[in-house]
Amino acid sequence: MNTCLWTPSPERVASSNITDFIKKVNEEFGLSLGNYDDLFEFSVAETEKFWSFLKDYAGLKAQTWGDRVLVDGDKMPGAQFFPDARLNFAENLLSKKDDSEALVFWGEDKVKRSLSWKSLHEEVSVFAQALRAQGITKGDRVCAFMPNMPETIMAMLAVTSIGAIWSSTSPDFGANGVLDRFGQIEPKILIAVEGYHYNGKSHDCLEKVQAVVDRIPSLEKTIIVPYTRENPDIRGIKNAVLLDDYVAGFEPAEIEYEYVEFNHPLYIMFSSGTTGKPKCIVHGTGGTLMKQVSEHLLNCNNGDGSRVFYFTTCGWMMWNWLVAGLACKSTLMLYDGSPFYPSGNILFDYADAEKITMFGTSAKYIDALNKAELKPRETHDLSSVQSMTSTGSPLVAESFDYVYRDIKQDIHLASISGGTDILGCFVLGNPTGPVYRGEIQCRALGMAVETFDDNGKPVRGDKGELVCTKPFPSMPVMFWDDPDHARYRAAYFEEYDNIWCHGDFISIDKETGGIVIYGRSDATLNPGGVRIGTAEIYRQVEALPQIQESIVIGQDWQDDVRVILFVVMKDSNVLDEALTKEIKTKIRTGCTPRHVPAKVIAVSDIPRTKSGKITELAVRDVVHGRAVKNKTALANPEALDLYVNIAELQQD
Known part of the structure; x- marks a missing residue:
């Protein structure tokens, strides 16, 4: 028997983005979809209609979307969404321009600050001008060795506004780990922090930065961002300049957006690299935007007024996922440092103080709170927190119990799973549906997810491989330096012809449709x-x-x-x-x-x-x-x- 732990109130369901979206879909296409399950079936049966309508509903901007929605839709890989579109990623994320908060930042207990949408526009404008003045253009790579702080988002938006390609990692990486990643993609610019705070201590990064810069010959400039000190000595780093000096002489102006193809490379992501050098996974502009906006808007119920937090570093794809919340006009709540300094209450202190509405974290963090016997429900208000999402590893049933017993009773708890490979989720939460103990609620919209048995046939109730039987916009464009796409095909399409095999071992419940992940197939x-x-x-x-x-x-x-x-x-x-x-x-x-x-x-x-x-x-x-x-x-x-x-x- 599946134990139901939470059901949204009728008022909550009625006011949700999903309910509104279903109503508009019904009006547009003359349908009578009644709930999320109906919407899911529509989204995979009518792929073109779903994604085309989503972009309009979300107010996504483009110079042109073109007339074609999907070509070669029977090919994986090979399918192309919106092949005639021209758009800019940063333009879609800079969706407001007023004095309300775009970014809020806590760096442990050392730094607290916020940035308005208007200020974010201005900072992006001057940084983009400086990059253009240096000759950075469409397709050039810019890499960041940065904490999860406002300057990182500002830099990413400036880079993508001119059609250049962004790649990032976090400052806790060693020099060799950074070189294994950035060394493969020949960046022209490195943006690096001089140090960072962790567990109450400051950690210097300049020695690592120097070691990296000395071994990447393609670098033309290294931009150093002060964080733990105002005027670091950067004389030992080749072609280095402080951020303020780099943008000096430029005044805020209207941002000049470079309109690029739907599949133009936006991000280069990296596999974990535990079985060799990390794979460089290239994600496209339009697919990333559409996939992540669909999840923020519909599955997480984020929008204008939402205050969205995810505990992540810039070396994890959840950072890339988080920043897309800007396209939904949400305020991003950034945190960098230890989640247990000065105590395990710090993130809940943050949630209360800054009125966070979505609290995103990892399954391991929730388990650690449980093991530490913390009871935020007794020590914090948390009235603003509507939802909690968990990823990184499967959320065990006991952690579901812990959240509802010791964190908050009336909360939408969504275990979510997908990965760097798709910059989004295959399975995730539904704010209009019940939460069952130990289960991920639903399959993601537009994602034809199935469980295949050993004979390659779909099954319900039994364990098998997680597959996706139809193309979706956020499939990688390619792997870097993989001209014949051999490594790309081997990664996802070797097991089954024309079907994405993700490498997760899962089951889909016959009654609830909920998903349980049992681990990686190769493990x-x-x-x-x-x-x-x-x-x-x-x-x-x-x-x-x-x-x-x-x-x-x-x-x-x-x-x-x-x-x-x-x-x-x-x-x-x-x-x-x-x-x-x-x-x-x-x-x-x-x-x-x-x-x-x-x-x-x-x-x-x-x-x-x-x-x-x-x-x-x-x-x-x-x-x-x-x-x-x-x-x-x-x-x-x-x-x-x-x-x-x-x-x-x-x-x-």
């Missing part, structure tokens, strides 16, 4: 030839109060695979025989006997990517004595040493 376990998702095990283990975190892999053993579970203990708890037995019993009763680990081993740390995702594949490689191809992609590569030559893994 699924296969004991006795039965596929098991790793998230199923994490859900059981991490509900135990003695366990802080865990990671599970399959170890090749005696012509089969056995399940190995590593656990990080909470506080002073010890993994003894009694706890090991309790762990195995909980997994056996909560999952199946096949899920029960052959070994449970305590470790002090778990390797993770820069965006906080645990790296099962890297641990599996180390356990099997294989080299991990790209340790610089990890936030804590030293943690891999804990998994080398573990004696217990050589025994039955």
Whole structure:
């Protein structure tokens, strides 16, 4: 039985953007769609009508949209949306020009400031003029090594206003990690912060910046943004200039927008890079805009007056997703630093003080709050917060319980999932529908998501591969330096012809239509030839109060695979025989006997990517004595040493 945890009030449903959108769709096309499920079916059956109507409803701007909506719609890859359109991304995000707040920023407890729409326009204008004066034009790459602060958004808007291509990463990356990414795409400009705040301390970046600049010969200029100090010494960095000096001499004026093709490269994103150099995923201007606006406007109910927060760095695609909220006239709430400094209440302090309406975070953050036994519902007002979104890893059922018990009862909790590959979601929230415990509410509009079984047939109720059977606007335009598209095809279209295979192991519930994600397909376990998702095990283990975190892999053993579970203990708890037995019993009763680990081993740390995702594949490689191809992609590569030559893994 699916447990319903929240149902929106009739008033909330009636006043939602989705209800209004459905009404307008019905009027436009003579239909009688009644709810989100009806709208979803329309959006995948009538792809051209849906996306064309969405752009009009959202008020998206273009020099021209052209007459054609979709050509080669039967080809993946190869389909092209709005092939005759000419538009500008920044023009759509600079959707207001008044004195109300466009951006609000907190840098831990060190910095608090805000920027009006009018000021944002002015800053974008002078920066874009400076870039043009230097000769930066359509198609040039500009990279940012920046925190999630207003200057980063201003710079991105200036870069995209002239049709140049934006790519960013966060200042906690090491020099090699930055070079692995930016070194592949030959940028002309690097925008870099001189330092950043984390956990109450200031961290200097100039040495890293110098190391990066010295090894990217294409760079013409490095623009340094002061953050932790006003006048940093930048003399050691080749062709470096402070931001204020770079834009000096230019006055705010009307922004001169460069109108580009729908598929003109907008962003270059990077895969996590744990299996080699990161893939450079190129996303187009129009597809990114349409996909992200549809999610903000309809699935998150954001619009004029919304105050939208996502805890993210500039090295995670959620930053790119967040900034599109500007196209819906929403105010963006930016935060940079530790979510637990000076205490675990800081983000809820922010929510109350600044009247945040959408609170976006990661599943790991919610789990950490639960483990820390924080109860924001008792310590904070949170009356402004209408919705909470969670991504990065599957949100376990116990975390749903925690949110409704200890954060807020009347809140739309939306677990969402998609990725860097599509700059949006395959599955996400529906503010007009019920929330069921442990389930993602619905499939994204315009996304023909199915679960395929081992025979490549759609199934309901059973586990299988997440696929998308029809094209959608935010498919990558290409991979950088992949002239014959071989790597692009191999990444998504090798498993099934003409169908996107995402690499997630999921099920779609027969009754509710809700989705459960069991982990990545390439990390699924296969004991006795039965596929098991790793998230199923994490859900059981991490509900135990003695366990802080865990990671599970399959170890090749005696012509089969056995399940190995590593656990990080909470506080002073010890993994003894009694706890090991309790762990195995909980997994056996909560999952199946096949899920029960052959070994449970305590470790002090778990390797993770820069965006906080645990790296099962890297641990599996180390356990099997294989080299991990790209340790610089990890936030804590030293943690891999804990998994080398573990004696217990050589025994039955």
